[in-house]
Amino acid sequence: MAILRNICIxxxxxxxxxxxxxxxPDIDVKPVLCMNSLITAGRPIEVAVTRTVLYTDENQDFTVxxxxxxxxxxxxxxxxxxxxxxxxxxxxxxxxxxxxxxQAEVVVPYSVKGGSFNWRPYLTDVRRDDSIGYDMxxxxxxxxxxxxxxxxxxxxxxxxxxxYISSHPHYGDDDMSGLSFHTGTFRYESEPIFAEHIGxxxxxxxxxxxGFTFFTDRQFNGDNYTLHLQYSDCQYSVAxxxxxxxxxxxxxxxxxxxxxxxxxxxxxYMWHRDYGSLEELGNIGLGDPIWGYSNVSTxxxxxxxxxYTTYKLSLRDFLMENLSEKNSCRAMAMxxxxxx
Numbered sequence: 001m002a003i004l005r006n007i008c009i010x011x012x013x014x015x016x017x018x019x020x021x022x023x024x025p026d027i028d029v030k031p032v033l034c035m036n037s038l039i040t041a042g043r044p045i046e047v048a049v050t051r052t053v054l055y056t057d058e059n060q061d062f063t064v065x066x067x068x069x070x071x072x073x074x075x076x077x078x079x080x081x082x083x084x085x086x087x088x089x090x091x092x093x094x095x096x097x098x099x100x101x102x103q104a105e106v107v108v109p110y111s112v113k114g115g116s117f118n119w120r121p122y123l124t125d126v127r128r129d130d131s132i133g134y135d136m137x138x139x140x141x142x143x144x145x146x147x148x149x150x151x152x153x154x155x156x157x158x159x160x161x162x163x164y165i166s167s168h169p170h171y172g173d174d175d176m177s178g179l180s181f182h183t184g185t186f187r188y189e190s191e192p193i194f195a196e197h198i199g200x201x202x203x204x205x206x207x208x209x210x211g212f213t214f215f216t217d218r219q220f221n222g223d224n225y226t227l228h229l230q231y232s233d234c235q236y237s238v239a240x241x242x243x244x245x246x247x248x249x250x251x252x253x254x255x256x257x258x259x260x261x262x263x264x265x266x267x268x269y270m271w272h273r274d275y276g277s278l279e280e281l282g283n284i285g286l287g288d289p290i291w292g293y294s295n296v297s298t299x300x301x302x303x304x305x306x307x308y309t310t311y312k313l314s315l316r317d318f319l320m321e322n323l324s325e326k327n328s329c330r331a332m333a334m335x336x337x338x339x340x
Contacts (some may be wrong), residue, residue, distance in 0.1 A: 002065070007273060010233035011143070012098050015142075022138075023188070023209055025145050026244070030056065031051045031052050031101065032052050032099055032189070032298040032299075032300055033049060033064065033100060033101065033296075033301075034049070034050045034052055034102070034298065034300035035048070035066070035092060035292070035296050035298075036301060036302055036303070037092060037303045037304070038263070038305070039084050039090060039106065039108060039303070039304070039305040039306070040084070040305070040306050041085055041086045041108050041111070041305075041308075042082060042085075043083070044081060044082075045084060045088050046056075047068065047069050047092055047094070049064050049067040049096075049102075050064055050066050051063075052054075052298075064096055064099060066096050066097050067094055067095070068094070068096070069093070070092070070095075070190065072091040072093070072227055073090055074088070074089050074186060074207070075089075078131045085108065086108050086110045086111060086307050087108060088107070089105065089106075089107045090106055090107070090108065090305065091103060091105040092105075094230065100298075101298050102297050102298040103296070103297045103299070104113070104296040104297065104301070105301075105303070106295070106303050106304060107305065109159070109259065109260055109306065110261075110307060111151070111308055112150055112151065112160075112258060112259060112309045113151065113257050115149040115150055115151050115179050115224070116147075116148075117147070117254070118146065118147045119144065119145065119147070120145050121142045121144050121145075121315070122143040122145070123140070123141075123142045125139075125140070125253075126138065126140050126142040126322055126323075132170045133259045134152050134178075135238055135240055135241060135243040136146055136238050136239070136247070136323075137178075137238070137239045137240075138238055139203065139237045139238075140235070140319060140322050140323070141234065142235075143230070143234065144183065144252070146229040146231075147227065147229070148225055148227045148254060148311065149226045149227075150217075150224060150225050150256065151224050151226070152221060152222060152224060153222070153226065154221055157216060157218070157221065158217045158221075159214070159216070159217075159259045159260065159263070159264040160212055160214070160215055160256060160257060160258060161215075161256075161263075161264075161267075162213040162215075162227060162254070162255070162257070164183070164252060164254050164255065165252070166181060166182055166252050167251050167252075168181055168249060168250050177213070178237075178241075179240070179247060180235070180237040180238075181235070181237070181250045182234065182235060183234050184231050184232050184234040184235060185228075185232050185233055185251055186229070187230040187231065187232060187332060188209045188210050188211070188212070189207070189208070190228055190229060191228050193215045193219065193225070193227070194212055194215055195208065196214055196215055196216070197212075197214075208275075212267070214259070214267040216264070229254075236250060236315070247298075248314060248320055251312055251313060252312075252313040252315070253310060253311070253313075254311040254312075255308050255336070257306045258306060258307050259306045260304050260306065262303060262304045262305075263294075263302075263304035263306060264307070265293045266293050269290065272290050273292075
């Protein structure tokens with residue numbers, strides 16, 4: 001479908017080529033402050049202040065050297081080292097003698113409480129190489145399924161984002177140089193709620209949710225919802241001259257963010273800009289342009305907030321089981337019995 005979209009847009013562009021000409025508009029616009037900040041509960045507040053420039057301006061220096069930032073929490077001024085909490089109403093004010101002032105306000109959302117988390121790996125292959133004389137040289141391939149239940153509050157519309165990262169606490173150590181672990185391919189299509197923002201037209205033109213994990217509670221307000229998360233072609237590889245139990249300490253960290261409406265609106269704008277069909281139609285004159293999103297008083301920048309809940313998955317037992325006699329050659333089993 002993505003190919004069909006590109007073909008259609010390309011044909012329309014060719015048909016309408018004669019209707020356009022390039023020109024440089026003579027616009028007298030005074031630069032204003034641009035303020036960006038993603039405020040996270042429990043972490044210090046960081047604010048980036050720059051200035052706007054015209055797209056055609058040869059001088060692309062965004063620096064603002066005289067910016068002053070004031071933080072208000074629930075209408076009370078706070079020091080720069082203030083640590084935000086869930087439920088805080090935060091207003092940021094940036095001032096510059098050169099470019100004026102800018103301000104924005106956001107409420108730090110409450111993190112998701114409770115909810116169940118379950119997971120299950122599916123072994124697809126185990127390979128062992130004894131030719132190099134190491135205590136352990138093996139590769140395990142598997143698929144992974146996980147489910148994460150959200151208990152939603154009915155008091156207001158809520159916005160969420162899902163993220164994950166694979167890790168090994170000792171990865172990078174000298175004696176772990178032969179270790180490799182990654183979660184393969186995340187199947188975005190396995191969870192339909194990631195595509196709730198995609199309209200019929202965008203869907204017909206090949207739009208999908210690849211790389212997009214923001215969603216709302218519009219479909220389950222005040223109820224609960226279970227995210228179904230699937231990963232294919234996960235792989236664990238180890239090549240170690242000397243066996244150590246720490247080689248098995250592989251984890252996948254799942255994080256469910258509660259995000260502000262401003263963060264969600266920015267994500268939706270960026271999806272339409274990068275993947276939506278309406279943006280392409282607007283560029284060739286067949287639709288209205290999609291304006292950039294901002295909740296800052298100057299119309300430049302975004303101030304957003306988030307809180308989060310983390311779930312950790314340890315693969316230690318799964319890896320141990322599949323590096324045993326049950327699923328590998330007898331030589332590997334004997335090696336493990338000798339070292340573990």
